[in-house]
Amino acid sequence: MISPMKSIYNIALLVCTAVLVSSCHDTSKPNYQYMPNMYESAGYETYSESKAFKNGKEGQLPVEGTINRGYEVYEYPNTTAGLEAARASLQSPLDPASIDMDKAKELYDVYCGICHGTAGDGKGKLVTQGKFLGVPSYKDRPITIGSVFHVETYGLNSMGSYANQLNTHERWMVAAYVMKLKSE
Amino acid sequence: MKKVGNHHSISRICVFSLAILLTFSLTSIAQNPAPAPASTTAPAADAAAPAAGGDAAKGKELFNTNCAACHKLDAKSTGPALRGVASRRDKAWLYKWIHNSSELIKSGDATAVKLFAENNNAVMTAFPQLSEADIDNILAYTSEPKAEPAKVLPAAGASAGAESNGEGVSNNLILFALAVVMLMLVVMLVLVNRVLTKIAKANGVEVSTKEASMPIWKAFARNQFLVLVASIFLLLASGYYVYGYLMQIGVDQDYEPIQPIHYSHRIHAGSNGIDCKYCHSAARVSKNAGIPSLNICMNCHKNISEVSDTTATPDHSKAFYDGEIKKLYAAVGWDQSTQKYTGKTQPVKWVRIHNLPDYVYFNHSQHVTVAGVECQTCHGPVQTYEVMKQFAPLTMGWCINCHRETDVKMEGNEYYTKIHEELSKKYGVDKLTAAQMGGLECGKCHY
Numbered sequence: 001m002i003s004p005m006k007s008i009y010n011i012a013l014l015v016c017t018a019v020l021v022s023s024c025h026d027t028s029k030p031n032y033q034y035m036p037n038m039y040e041s042a043g044y045e046t047y048s049e050s051k052a053f054k055n056g057k058e059g060q061l062p063v064e065g066t067i068n069r070g071y072e073v074y075e076y077p078n079t080t081a082g083l084e085a086a087r088a089s090l091q092s093p094l095d096p097a098s099i100d101m102d103k104a105k106e107l108y109d110v111y112c113g114i115c116h117g118t119a120g121d122g123k124g125k126l127v128t129q130g131k132f133l134g135v136p137s138y139k140d141r142p143i144t145i146g147s148v149f150h151v152e153t154y155g156l157n158s159m160g161s162y163a164n165q166l167n168t169h170e171r172w173m174v175a176a177y178v179m180k181l182k183s184e
Numbered sequence: 185m186k187k188v189g190n191h192h193s194i195s196r197i198c199v200f201s202l203a204i205l206l207t208f209s210l211t212s213i214a215q216n217p218a219p220a221p222a223s224t225t226a227p228a229a230d231a232a233a234p235a236a237g238g239d240a241a242k243g244k245e246l247f248n249t250n251c252a253a254c255h256k257l258d259a260k261s262t263g264p265a266l267r268g269v270a271s272r273r274d275k276a277w278l279y280k281w282i283h284n285s286s287e288l289i290k291s292g293d294a295t296a297v298k299l300f301a302e303n304n305n306a307v308m309t310a311f312p313q314l315s316e317a318d319i320d321n322i323l324a325y326t327s328e329p330k331a332e333p334a335k336v337l338p339a340a341g342a343s344a345g346a347e348s349n350g351e352g353v354s355n356n357l358i359l360f361a362l363a364v365v366m367l368m369l370v371v372m373l374v375l376v377n378r379v380l381t382k383i384a385k386a387n388g389v390e391v392s393t394k395e396a397s398m399p400i401w402k403a404f405a406r407n408q409f410l411v412l413v414a415s416i417f418l419l420l421a422s423g424y425y426v427y428g429y430l431m432q433i434g435v436d437q438d439y440e441p442i443q444p445i446h447y448s449h450r451i452h453a454g455s456n457g458i459d460c461k462y463c464h465s466a467a468r469v470s471k472n473a474g475i476p477s478l479n480i481c482m483n484c485h486k487n488i489s490e491v492s493d494t495t496a497t498p499d500h501s502k503a504f505y506d507g508e509i510k511k512l513y514a515a516v517g518w519d520q521s522t523q524k525y526t527g528k529t530q531p532v533k534w535v536r537i538h539n540l541p542d543y544v545y546f547n548h549s550q551h552v553t554v555a556g557v558e559c560q561t562c563h564g565p566v567q568t569y570e571v572m573k574q575f576a577p578l579t580m581g582w583c584i585n586c587h588r589e590t591d592v593k594m595e596g597n598e599y600y601t602k603i604h605e606e607l608s609k610k611y612g613v614d615k616l617t618a619a620q621m622g623g624l625e626c627g628k629c630h631y
Contacts, residue, residue, distance in 0.1 A: 027440045027573070032433050039434075039541035046472065047536070057531060080307050110459040122249070125457045132487055134253025157262050157306075158253050160483030165465040 072168055078154040083147060090146025094172050104177035107170055111162055112178075120181030134158065138182040148175040243325030246318055250311060253487075258330065260523055261487070262306055264299075267330065270323040282319055284310040304524075440573035441535040445515075446508045447572075451495060454567035460559050467548040467559070475534050478516045485512060489520055499570075537574050538563075544629055546583075555618070556593045580629075587623035591615040 033039055044050050044058040053060060076082040076090065109118055115135045117123040122137040143151075152171045155161040166174060247255075254262035270278070273295070280288050281296065285308045288296040314322075404410055452458050461467060466474035489509060496502040513520060517528040540546055551557045560566060564575025576582055594604050594616070604616060611620050622628060 027438050028442055030439055030441075031436050034434055038543070041542040047475070047534075049533075110461045111465075114456075114458055114462065126484070129456065130492070131456060132484060133248045134251065136249070136253075155483075158487050160479070160486070162483075164477070165462070165480070 074153060074168075076150055082154075083150050083156070086150035087142070087144050087147035090144075090149060092145050092149070092172050092176060094169075094176065096176065099173055099176050101177060101180070104173040107166065108174050108177045108181075111165055112174065115159075119184075120178065138178060143178070143182065145175050145179050148178045239321045239324040240328055241325075243321035243323070246314070246322050247325050250314070251322065254308065257326065259489070260521065262523065263303065263308060266326045268327060270327050275323075278323065279316055279319055281308075282311050282314060282322075284312060286310065435577050435579060436537075436539075436574050437577045438573055438575075439537055440571055441537065443535055443572070444532050445511050446500070446504070449566050449569045449572055451491075455495075460566070467552050469549050469553070471545075471547045471549070473548045478512065478529075478532065481512055482516055482518065485509060486518070486523075489513075537572060538578065540578060543631075544580075545631055546629070554593070554597070555590070557590070583629065584619075584624060587618040590618050592618055592621055 044052075046059065048058045049056055050058045076086045113124055115122075115124040115126055115132055116138070117127070120138040122135045122140075124135065126132040127135050149171055151159065152162045152166065152175065154163075162171065251266070255264070255266045257267045258265050273281075277288075277293075277295065285296065285300075287310075289300050404414075452463075453460060463476040463480055464473040465476075466472055489506075491502055491505040491509070493502055495505060512532075515530050515532045517526040517530075518524075519526050551562075552559070562576050564573075566572070566575075592604070592615075594600075597604070603621075607616055607620060608614065613620070617623075
């Protein structure tokens with residue numbers, strides 16, 4: 001018979017190895033790699049840090065005044081007067097018949113529906129859960145397609161700008177969809 | 185075969201090790217994140233509003249739909265804090281102001297002009313549609329005394345805590361109980377052994393001594409067949425483990441780094457239902473899904489400066505979450521008291537999780553927009569992750585498997601109609617898989 005002391009040692013040994021084995025995998029650190037120099041290029045990666053630039057980042061803003069291809073000038077300034085001018089006179093360059101309303105609805109539901117509601121009644125999920133208040137129903141506002149485009153581009157008070165998530169064409173599509181919701 | 189002694193102690197060790205293994209597997213099961221309590225709509229808020237007449241309740245509704253975009257009760261937002269404004273200002277002045285503030289300012293009213301200047305000349309929307317009774321309701325709401333948070337919070341917090349703690353506690357209890365039972369078993373075995381020996385001695389029975397039986401390892405070493413079988417088994421087993429270890433090198437499945445801001449997908453994409461593409465908007469149109477820039481966060485967080493009490497969980501308190509939002513404000517340089525950007529920014533250094541080696545080309549828009557694959561297929565149930573982690577192994581086998589099994593989306597894909605038709609005819613199928621489209625060609629992914 002093995003003495004009780006010995007079997008206790010055995011058990012202790014088992015426990016210790018089990019603990020060791022189960023605790024050595026640390027998920028907050030990346031794993032080992034075979035040939036790191038094949039996986040990571042010498043060139044700069046998106047978002048990486050780099051000493052080549054003054055602010056230490058690889059991603060740099062374009063030089064001031066740069067415009068991208070297909071850029072269209074938007075002349076209305078980001079002021080109350082600008083909004084009123086857009087409301088009064090800005091018209092959509094898109095042909096209403098050629099707008100893909102399914103696509104517009106998809107975009108609207110992703111970017112606006114969370115606050116304005118998929119029906120445009122100001123009762124999106126953030127509002128009904130009481131996280132973000134004061135979102136108007138489109139029916140209560142004297143909006144025109146121009147003013148919607150203006151608000152999408154610059155934002156208004158506590159609503160932010162959507163110009164970096166939606167390009168000009170997409171903003172016009174969404175604006176058309178908003179006017180459709182208002183008329184329903 | 186010769187019978188060797190000591191069977192008992194070996195089987196005992198086996199049982200013990202099994203029990204230990206079981207407890208360990210239990211721990212690892214228990215460590216799976218317990219489903220967080222779905223944040224129910226704040227009962228605390230309802231309780232906080234004392235039933236001070238129908239007026240204030242109606243006023244609250246009006247306030248939330250019309251005014252809350254710019255005003256908070258106790259904190260400056262676009263406009264000043266409104267609690268107790270009725271005692272600060274004259275009623276008639278308030279009617280005029282709310283009906284049309286710009287007119288009042290233009291008329292040269294000293295208070296109005298001063299107020300306008302104090303608030304960076306921000307224009308308040310005119311509300312001609314509100315009747316004086318409506319405004320009275322709103323003012324009744326803003327005149328309510330501040331609800332004592334101390335009264336409501338502990339109750340709500342405690343009940344929420346107890347509720348969601350329940351699971352964690354019971355798991356821990358079970359584990360603890362198991363450990364105690366184990367210990368007791370060991371102690372009992374020792375005791376029983378002693379008693380038995382004593383009784384045996386007392387009865388004059390000679391307890392078999394060590395010398396009587398051969399040590400187990402000697403018996404084992406003499407049996408060549410056993411040795412052969414055992415060494416083959418050992419070789420196979422170690423080969424299996426070594427192979428397993430070598431294969432997982434370079435695979436970062438479950439990688440879960442600590443991020444500079446504790447940003448929770450569970451709260452944003454889960455309980456608040458924000459669409460993935462709201463933030464990762466480049467996934468629609470480009471190779472990268474992209475990490476949202478901080479101005480996208482500020483679309484909401486200009487207004488949301490703290491989380492509600494029901495959002496807090498036993499693991500993360502409200503104070504912790506609020507502190508994380510403060511970190512966001514520090515990074516974008518947003519001054520909460522003046523509601524203005526200070527211009528002092530600092531980058532948030534998010535730790536990149538998913539990262540394919542440089543020799544592989546992967547394109548999000550191809551999969552998300554063209555193939556219509558859900559984000560969750562590749563990234564897992566992200567809307568339940570408190571901390572983001574890598575769900576898929578991102579190995580070549582994983583990509584290839586899916587290309588073999590997944591059909592391409594043929595409808596609404598005019599650009600490819602012709603090639604789809606030709607390939608369907610060639611393979612004699614209605615539905616093409618990505619592999620049949622050429623998704624297994626090395627050059628598609630390696631360049």
